[in-house]
Amino acid sequence: MSEIERKREESFEDILRKLEENVAGLESGDLPLEEALKLFEEGIKLSKVLTKRLAEAEESVKKLVKTGEGEFALEDFEGEENDG
Numbered sequence: 001m002s003e004i005e006r007k008r009e010e011s012f013e014d015i016l017r018k019l020e021e022n023v024a025g026l027e028s029g030d031l032p033l034e035e036a037l038k039l040f041e042e043g044i045k046l047s048k049v050l051t052k053r054l055a056e057a058e059e060s061v062k063k064l065v066k067t068g069e070g071e072f073a074l075e076d077f078e079g080e081e082n083d084g
Contacts, residue, residue, distance in 0.1 A: 023043065026043070
């Protein structure tokens with residue numbers, strides 16, 4: 001299984017936790033340069049995975065709104081009405 005496939009199977013929270021661990025390691029200042037660069041590179045990749053997942057979630061978020069007639073309708077996150 002490739003690294004990309006493994007990242008797809010991990011939860012958002014697990015990936016975020018790993019990114020936070022990388023940041024903490026980098027902030028400690030106790031790492032050799034090569035290890036710090038490796039953590040930084042991995043952090044960039046993790047950040048891209050998280051950004052993509054957030055964008056995908058945003059697209060699927062629906063907002064329940066009350067219409068003028070007192071009924072409820074689904075709207076896209078951006079406010080575009082969706083009849084389905």
